[in-house]
Amino acid sequence: MDVLEWLAATAPAVALRRSATLYMFVNAAHILAIGLLVGAILPLDLRLAGFFRKVPVEAVAPFLSRSAGVGLILAIATGFCLFSVRPLEYAANPAFLAKLCLIGLGLLNLLAVHVGRGWKGLLATGLIHPGLRFSAALSAAIWIAAVLAGRWIGFL
Numbered sequence: 001m002d003v004l005e006w007l008a009a010t011a012p013a014v015a016l017r018r019s020a021t022l023y024m025f026v027n028a029a030h031i032l033a034i035g036l037l038v039g040a041i042l043p044l045d046l047r048l049a050g051f052f053r054k055v056p057v058e059a060v061a062p063f064l065s066r067s068a069g070v071g072l073i074l075a076i077a078t079g080f081c082l083f084s085v086r087p088l089e090y091a092a093n094p095a096f097l098a099k100l101c102l103i104g105l106g107l108l109n110l111l112a113v114h115v116g117r118g119w120k121g122l123l124a125t126g127l128i129h130p131g132l133r134f135s136a137a138l139s140a141a142i143w144i145a146a147v148l149a150g151r152w153i154g155f156l
Contacts (some may be wrong), residue, residue: 004087012042013084023085030078034147037071041143046144048128048136102146109139120151
């Protein structure tokens with residue numbers, strides 16, 4: 001709890017609490033970052049899962065993967081700023097905790113995909129390994145669930 005209280009007392013957290021305009025901009029940036037993440041990862045996951053077969057996966061996968069990565073980094077940064085405004089409340093919110101767990105699962109899945117042979121083979125040959133298809137379907141489900149958990153936070 002001491003760390004959370006310290007976080008709430010930091011200058012950026014205080015500034016966000018005191019300025020509705022600053023909070024609005026950080027919140028909007030968080031929403032845009034999530035849009036970039038999900039807007040890039042879902043088409044990639046759908047293509048890897050077997051949809052849109054006419055789209056050359058070896059051409060779109062690197063771009064969509066990097067775009068999702070940028071969105072993820074921005075969403076984490078802005079999300080941390082928003083968390084700092086009321087860290088004690090968020091740390092006790094089941095929906096927030098579920099969101100964090102889902103993000104963790106999404107990151108583990110991402111790591112498994114990018115470390116495995118399937119991703120390198122995909123980029124080199126355009127062939128999608130069955131394990132990669134499963135990971136893509138799992139990824140889509142995890143990131144959609146994380147967005148839903150994020151929306152749920154305000155209702156608890």
